[in-house]
Amino acid sequence: MKLLPKIKPAQLPAAGAKFVDDRLTVATPMRRIFNKVFPDHWSFMLGEIALYSFVVLLLTGTFLTLFFDPSMTEVVYDGSYTPLKGVEMSRAYATSLDISFDVRGGLIMRQIHHWAALVFVGAMTVHMFRTFFTGAFRKPRELNWLIGIGLLTLGMLEGFAGYSIPDDALSGTGLRIMNAIILSIPLVGTWVAYAIFGGEFPGGGEIIPRLYITHVLLIPAILVGLVAAHMALLVKQKHTQFPGKGRTEKNVMGERMFPGFAAKGGGFFMIVFGVLAMLGGWFQINPIWLFGPYKGEVVSAGSQPDFYVGWIDGWIRLWPAWETRNFDYTIPAVFWPSVVFPGVVFTLAALWPFLEAKFTKDVHFHNLLQRPRDVPARTGLGAMVVSVLLILLISGGNDIIAEKFDISLNAMTWAGRIGLIIVPPLVYFVTYRICLGLQQHDREVLAHGLETGIIKRLPHGEFIEVHQPLGEVDEHGHTHLEYAGAPVPKKMNKIGATGAQPRGVFFPVERRSDVEAEQKALAGGHKE
Amino acid sequence: MSETHGKPLDLDAEDVTRFDLVREGARRDGVEIAYYEPRFDPSEPKGKREKRIERVIALMLLTTGVAATAFVVIYGWWDWKYELDGETDKWFTPLLGTCMGLALFGIGGAVITWAKKLLPKETSIQAHHGGASAEDEQQLTVATLENMAEETGITRRPLLKGALAVGLLPVGAMAVVPLGALIKKPRGELFDTGFSKGTRLVRLDGSPIRPDDVSAGGIETVFPGIPGGTTNHYADSPTLLVHLRPADAKKAVPRKGQSDFNYGPFYAYSKICTHAGCPASLYEQQTQKLLCPCHQSQFDVLEGCKPIFGPATRPLPQLPITVDDEGFFVSKSDYIEAIGPAFWERP
Numbered sequence: 001m002k003l004l005p006k007i008k009p010a011q012l013p014a015a016g017a018k019f020v021d022d023r024l025t026v027a028t029p030m031r032r033i034f035n036k037v038f039p040d041h042w043s044f045m046l047g048e049i050a051l052y053s054f055v056v057l058l059l060t061g062t063f064l065t066l067f068f069d070p071s072m073t074e075v076v077y078d079g080s081y082t083p084l085k086g087v088e089m090s091r092a093y094a095t096s097l098d099i100s101f102d103v104r105g106g107l108i109m110r111q112i113h114h115w116a117a118l119v120f121v122g123a124m125t126v127h128m129f130r131t132f133f134t135g136a137f138r139k140p141r142e143l144n145w146l147i148g149i150g151l152l153t154l155g156m157l158e159g160f161a162g163y164s165i166p167d168d169a170l171s172g173t174g175l176r177i178m179n180a181i182i183l184s185i186p187l188v189g190t191w192v193a194y195a196i197f198g199g200e201f202p203g204g205g206e207i208i209p210r211l212y213i214t215h216v217l218l219i220p221a222i223l224v225g226l227v228a229a230h231m232a233l234l235v236k237q238k239h240t241q242f243p244g245k246g247r248t249e250k251n252v253m254g255e256r257m258f259p260g261f262a263a264k265g266g267g268f269f270m271i272v273f274g275v276l277a278m279l280g281g282w283f284q285i286n287p288i289w290l291f292g293p294y295k296g297e298v299v300s301a302g303s304q305p306d307f308y309v310g311w312i313d314g315w316i317r318l319w320p321a322w323e324t325r326n327f328d329y330t331i332p333a334v335f336w337p338s339v340v341f342p343g344v345v346f347t348l349a350a351l352w353p354f355l356e357a358k359f360t361k362d363v364h365f366h367n368l369l370q371r372p373r374d375v376p377a378r379t380g381l382g383a384m385v386v387s388v389l390l391i392l393l394i395s396g397g398n399d400i401i402a403e404k405f406d407i408s409l410n411a412m413t414w415a416g417r418i419g420l421i422i423v424p425p426l427v428y429f430v431t432y433r434i435c436l437g438l439q440q441h442d443r444e445v446l447a448h449g450l451e452t453g454i455i456k457r458l459p460h461g462e463f464i465e466v467h468q469p470l471g472e473v474d475e476h477g478h479t480h481l482e483y484a485g486a487p488v489p490k491k492m493n494k495i496g497a498t499g500a501q502p503r504g505v506f507f508p509v510e511r512r513s514d515v516e517a518e519q520k521a522l523a524g525g526h527k528e
Numbered sequence: 529m530s531e532t533h534g535k536p537l538d539l540d541a542e543d544v545t546r547f548d549l550v551r552e553g554a555r556r557d558g559v560e561i562a563y564y565e566p567r568f569d570p571s572e573p574k575g576k577r578e579k580r581i582e583r584v585i586a587l588m589l590l591t592t593g594v595a596a597t598a599f600v601v602i603y604g605w606w607d608w609k610y611e612l613d614g615e616t617d618k619w620f621t622p623l624l625g626t627c628m629g630l631a632l633f634g635i636g637g638a639v640i641t642w643a644k645k646l647l648p649k650e651t652s653i654q655a656h657h658g659g660a661s662a663e664d665e666q667q668l669t670v671a672t673l674e675n676m677a678e679e680t681g682i683t684r685r686p687l688l689k690g691a692l693a694v695g696l697l698p699v700g701a702m703a704v705v706p707l708g709a710l711i712k713k714p715r716g717e718l719f720d721t722g723f724s725k726g727t728r729l730v731r732l733d734g735s736p737i738r739p740d741d742v743s744a745g746g747i748e749t750v751f752p753g754i755p756g757g758t759t760n761h762y763a764d765s766p767t768l769l770v771h772l773r774p775a776d777a778k779k780a781v782p783r784k785g786q787s788d789f790n791y792g793p794f795y796a797y798s799k800i801c802t803h804a805g806c807p808a809s810l811y812e813q814q815t816q817k818l819l820c821p822c823h824q825s826q827f828d829v830l831e832g833c834k835p836i837f838g839p840a841t842r843p844l845p846q847l848p849i850t851v852d853d854e855g856f857f858v859s860k861s862d863y864i865e866a867i868g869p870a871f872w873e874r875p
Binding site for chain 2: 028031032035036037080081101102104105107108111112140173176177179180181183184185186187188189190191193194195196198199200201202237238246249250251252253254255256259260263264266267268269270271273274275277278279280281282294295296297298299300303313316317318319320321322323325328329330331332333334365367398399409410413514517518521
């Protein structure tokens with residue numbers, strides 16, 4: 001008796017699909033996914049980088065858990081790293097050293113993990129700004145924006161927890177500061193700090209195991225759920241796209257998901273992973289063995305958190321010594337920059353889609369993106385936020401900058417404080433003007449045409465530049481083309497003065513005949 | 529090009545090609561394949577360009593194979609153990625990274641090149657029916673929802689409404705209350721350290737200190753000389769013992785009411801920064817300043833360690849010290865105020 005019918009290899013996909021569909025009835029939804037259209041724009045890769053580095057984090061993190069023990073039991077180090085031989089330390093730190101020196105390939109896994117964490121949070125941040133500057137968060141995508149805020153916040157917490165558990169001197173210093181930050185919360189600070197740390201800092205050894213389970217189970221589980229929801233909403237609501245020929249609020253133009261887009265996405269995952277592997281192999285990061293075990297009295301100059309916490313640390317450094325004391329109760333200076341400020345920043349960011357809709361009285365659906373120049377106020381505001389974050393980030397490393405460039409440390413602090421007041425409004429103003437200028441130039445091209453570079457001398461001696469109008473001209477030589485928020489050609493060969501323009505920076509990646517055929521087909525094939 | 533657009537296709541017609549079926553499938557999914565052109569005509573013999581692309585992709589995949597094999601070999605057989613100043617370990621991690629990176633770049637490059645250079649060029653347009661559902665659909669769903677509430681008759685049964693509240697609220701509490709196991713009542717620990725009357729000041733190795741042990745202009749980190757006093761269990765206790773040079777000692781102005789806390793030119797200050805709790809341990813001998821490396825608060829040693837720059841608001845607390853019968857430093861009492869970062873209950 002034959003168990004399996006004889007199938008030729010070429011029929012295998014069809015037979016397999018039939019087997020599945022007979023049981024699950026998925027032919028239609030599956031084909032719908034294959035046929036889902038993805039628009040193409042480089043800025044859509046930023047979120048992909050975040051997603052792929054998250055996958056790398058899960059893979060390398062799983063490896064690390066096989067060898068890491070978050071126990072605070074005191075042991076005497078007896079591993080391969082001779083300078084610390086015989087030193088008393090927690091098992092958490094000892095096993096972190098073992099991963100670095102005694103587990104085969106452990107060091108590269110640790111380093112890839114740390115690099116991936118930096119890339120993960122960095123890519124999320126840049127992706128968020130892309131979404132902000134192009135208005136992709138607008139109705140109907142506010143929910144996905146909120147999920148994104150959740151992902152970023154949790155990503156930062158996850159990073160902090162991971163940075164803390166090796167129990168080296170640097171992670172202990174970070175925890176000490178975190179303890180002070182929690183202590184600073186009015187009314188409940190001491191209670192919360194005691195609940196989390198299990199007593200006065202550093203507590204009775206509870207904090208590292210607690211952070212460990214938070215780092216490897218609690219937050220990753222939520223992150224996986226949120227990432228899944230983020231993707232599901234993206235698929236359900238479809239991509240946004242920049243305005244352009246044939247693109248409307250009611251369509252998505254691009255490439256079907258399979259095979260083209262999926263291949264490019266999968267390939268890009270490999271590239272991201274490859275870059276992280278190279279970073280982990282070549283660039284030392286968080287060399288915990290140089291710091292030694294955490295001791296309350298030990299600290300080194302140049303103590304820095306990871307970059308995504310740097311802006312908060314910078315703000316803590318810049319904040320003046322303003323402490324309020326009333327009726328025997330204190331609100332410490334740390335409270336404002338480290339609890340209130342990040343709280344306000346993330347709350348405002350989360351509410352932004354709703355605030356903007358309210359201010360602009362915008363109730364419409366938007367599937368077309370905006371170019372930053374077309375929304376100068378938002379772009380200016382975003383640039384202002386970026387400038388604030390950069391000043392804070394620089395101030396988070398002001399001691400290193402002061403040392404390397406031989407500047408007075410106090411001068412650095414004052415520069416940060418004053419800069420924080422002066423720079424953001426300037427950035428807003430300049431950005432706003434740049435946006436208007438760019439718009440203005442687009443409108444000019446639409447009305448007067450392209451600069452051809454041809455200078456003509458008129459009979460009375462005046463020199464003028466000849467402009468190439470983009471459409472039919474009226475008696476004044478003006479074209480009446482509507483400003484559509486889409487890129488306007490700025491060079492003659494963009495409008496085919498030298499024939500259709502193939503893409504490619506250093507050499508053409510496509511044949512001219514292909515481009516012409518595509519343009520012809522798109523021009524004649526359909527009218528939306 | 530798009531003659532099938534809008535019209536269903538007769539799937540069983542004679543002249544239907546497979547791509548017609550693909551196009552029809554896409555059409556049913558709301559996707560119009562507006563432009564589609566194979567990059568290379570399969571019916572013609574392969575041209576130079578096509579062959580070159582195939583070779584490039586093959587080369588990339590071959591790179592992957594070689595690099596991945598090298599990874600396996602290096603991982604398995606490289607003599608990698610760390611030796612101080614040894615040469616062996618130096619290359620293990622970079623080589624693994626290089627091999628893994630190259631292997632992944634190879635696959636990534638091959639797949640992307642395949643997609644960009646060999647797959648047909650296409651531009652598809654998917655209809656986008658965003659926004660709310662049709663009004664009648666909304667109406668039906670709302671009715672269904674409202675009917676659910678109606679079926680339970682919750683509005684007609686005030687007794688059950690109340691009983692639900694009374695019964696279920698404690699269940700919510702039940703779910704939350706176990707977190708109470710975390711709660712610990714803050715007692716006096718935040719206000720006291722390991723020092724008390726007559727506690728010896730000891731070094732990290734536990735040895736006591738005499739005035740002669742710290743030269744003028746020098747500093748020493750000291751701990752309470754009690755069991756476990758040098759461990760993290762007493763992370764609040766590390767203290768900086770400063771021996772001022774005679775010229776500086778003359779200039780020193782103690783804090784109000786603390787003029788007898790020092791022992792001659794010896795001053796003991798808490799090492800825990802009053803800002804965020806890092807050890808404020810960078811001592812600038814020339815200017816008599818203590819600097820905290822975390823947030824750059826600076827304290828003036830000659831003026832009772834009062835903060836002179838940065839975010840710290842309070843002076844570093846001073847430990848009252850003297851010398852016992854055997855000539856070793858001891859504390860006269862614990863610190864008279866809480867050390868370290870401030871908190872709500874701290875006056």
